[in-house]
Amino acid sequence: MSVTAARGFQAAGVAAGIKASGRRDLALVRNVGPSRVAAGVFTSNRFKAAPVVWSIDALAGGELDAVVLNSGGANACTGADGLADARDTATVTASVLDSSPDRIAVCSTGLIGVRLPMDAVVSGVKAAAAELSEAGATAAAEAIMTTDTVSKQAAAASEAGWSVGGMAKGAGMLAPALATMLVVLTTDADLTAEQADAALRAATRVTFDRTDSDGCMSTNDTVILLASGASGVAPDAEEFTAALTHVCASLARQLLADAEGASHDIAVTVVNAATEDDALDVARAVTRSNLFKTAIFGNDPNWGRVLASAGTSRATFDPEQVSVSFNGVKVFDRGGLGEDRSLVDLTPREVVVEIDLAAGPEQATVWTNDLTYDYVKENAEYSS
C-alpha cells in the first residue's frame, strides 16, 4: 500500500536499465487529485544534486502532479549537464502525464558524479506511466532501493476518514545521509500548501532529522509530501501532524534497521535538559562518536565514551550531576560510579542509552546504529 494507502494516488516501479543489475530503478508517484498540494524538505548540503535544485524550484508553487524517482545514479556534481538531465526527466514525465514540467519533482540516488543514461530514463518514464495504478506502490518502493536490502513502506489511517502513506529508501549513511534518503509521503486529507508544509516540517524535525547513522549528509536527500484531498476531509492539524510523524518515524526506524553493516539500533535519549536544543546537542555529540559506536558493536556499556562525547557539548549542565544508563542500568550516577557495568546486557539489537543532565525539564532522542566491520567493508568497497 504505502504511497497508495491514501486515495487519489497511483504508483509504478519499472526496470528501465539504469542499474547494471537489471533490477527496478525508476518509480513514479502520481497525485490524481482533486487537490495537488505538495511540500518538501531537502538536504542542507551546499553541493545539492541537480534533481534537488530542480525539485526545490518545482515546489515553489506549493503544488505537484507527480514525483519521478530513479536509483542507479545520483545526478550529483554533474554541473549544467546534470541540471539539463533533471529538467528533461521532468519534461518527459509531464508529457506522458499531461502535466507541465514545473509540476513534477525529480529524485535521484546512486553514484555521485556520473551522468544519467537519459535514453533509459526516458523509456523508463514512459513504461512506468503505462503501469501507474493503486497496486504499484510496492514496485515503486523497490525501484528506489540501492544498497537497501528491503523496501520501506508505512501507512496510518484516521477515524476522521483520511490516511497517510509513505515509502523511503536509504541504507544507513544517514544524517540524513550521503547514500541518499528519498521519501515520498502521500495523504488524501484536504490540506492547504501552508498546512502541508507546516506538518511536514514538524514531522521530519523529530524523525528523519534525528536519525543519524554515520553523520554524513547527502547531496540528494529529499522528503516530499503530496496531498490529494480525495477523502474530502480537512483534518485537525494536530492529529494530522501526529499521523504524519508516526509514518515518518516508522520509515526512519526501517531505514536504521537496514543500515549498512549495523548490528545494533541505538536510541540516545537525553533527559532533564535545560532546553530541547541542549538535549539534542548532547545526543548528537554521542551519536557521532565512533568510539561510542564501536563500543556498542563490542557489547561494551562504555559510559566513559558517552561522557567524553557529552563533554564536547556546550549544553548547560554540571558534569558532577550527570547520570548515564544503558538499557535501564544506571552505570554512572550523578558524577560518580553507579551500578556495575556487568549488569548491562547489550546482546539485544535494541540499545537505549539515557543521559540525565539534571539541568531542566526538556528531553530529546537521536537514533543511530553501531560502527562495525561491515560498515567499513561496504563503504570501502562501494563507490558512492
Next chain:
Amino acid sequence: MSVTAARGFQAAGVAAGIKASGRRDLALVRNVGPSRVAAGVFTSNRFKAAPVVWSIDALAGGELDAVVLNSGGANACTGADGLADARDTATVTASVLDSSPDRIAVCSTGLIGVRLPMDAVVSGVKAAAAELSEAGATAAAEAIMTTDTVSKQAAAASEAGWSVGGMAKGAGMLAPALATMLVVLTTDADLTAEQADAALRAATRVTFDRTDSDGCMSTNDTVILLASGASGVAPDAEEFTAALTHVCASLARQLLADAEGASHDIAVTVVNAATEDDALDVARAVTRSNLFKTAIFGNDPNWGRVLASAGTSRATFDPEQVSVSFNGVKVFDRGGLGEDRSLVDLTPREVVVEIDLAAGPEQATVWTNDLTYDYVKENAEYSS
C-alpha cells in the same frame, strides 16, 4: 634524548605495577633549572580528568618543578576520590623531589572510571625519583605508552645555543583524543612564563589541534612545556616558536603514524580560502567524514564524499568554483568533472587531498588517517 635533549632536565620511567602487563607505567620529568618556567594546554572536554583539573591549578603560577605521568589508568570520572588521588600523587612527588605539591603537574592515561592503585603509584614515584637522569628520557617515553606500538620522541636545536625536546603518547583516537594524548616538551631556553605560554599555544594550534584521527576528544589530553633556562640564552621569540612547532609537528606525525588500525596517513589541505578559519572548517568537515575515511581505506579517490563533506561547512565558497585533487590529480575541476579518477594512485600510505575553494588567499591543513577494520576491532575490544 627527547625530554633531556635540552639541558637542565632529568627523566625516568619505571614499572610501578599499575599496568597488569608489568611494563613501564610511571614516568617523571624534572626541571633542575636554573629557571622553572612552565606552560600547558589541556583538553577542552568538560569532563576533565582529575589530573587535568590538578595540573591546570598547578600551572596557574607559571612554574613547575616536575611532571609525573602514569599509564594504566586515566583517573577520569572518578569524582572527589580521584582528585584526592591526583593530589596525593603530586604530594609524594614533591616530597621526594624536595618541592611543593603545587609545583608538580600530574598526567594519567588508560581506562576511564577506574581508581588508580595508589600504593603502586607511591612506590613508583619513589623508584622513578631514584633513577632520574639525563639518560632516562626513553624510559620515560616508554612508561606513558598504552596502545602505542612505539614511543614518540623528538628534538630540535638552535644555533643560538638552546634546544627543544619532547615526548608524546597517543595511538590514534586523537582530536586530541579519547585514549589521551600526553605530551611533555622541554627547553633550556630562558623564557618568561608569558613567552612560554604564547609559544606553546602558537605551536599546538597548528600541530596537535589540527591532528584529528577520529574526532573524539579525550578527558585527559595534556601538553606541558618546561623551560630550564640552562642555556642562558633568551631566544628570539619567532625562532623559538618555530622550533617548538617543529618538535610538536614531528610528535603529531608520530602519533598519527601509530594510529590504531590506520593504513593511510591523510593530509587534507584547503587552499584559496577566504579566511584561515574557513579553510580549517572545510578541512575538519572532510577529516571527520567516516565515508571519506573508509573510501581512502579502499584506495578509492572518492571526490563525491569530499564534496559532500565540504558542503556541510559554512565557509565562504561557490560550489561551482571548487576543485579537488587526490595526490596531485585534479579529479574535480571548478564544479565539473576533472581528470579521470583512475589516474590516482592511493596505494602509498601518504595521501594528500587538496580542496581549492577559489575564494581567497588563505589555507590550512588537517591531518587524519583512514577508517579500517582494525580501528573497529581495537575500539570494540578495548574498553577505554
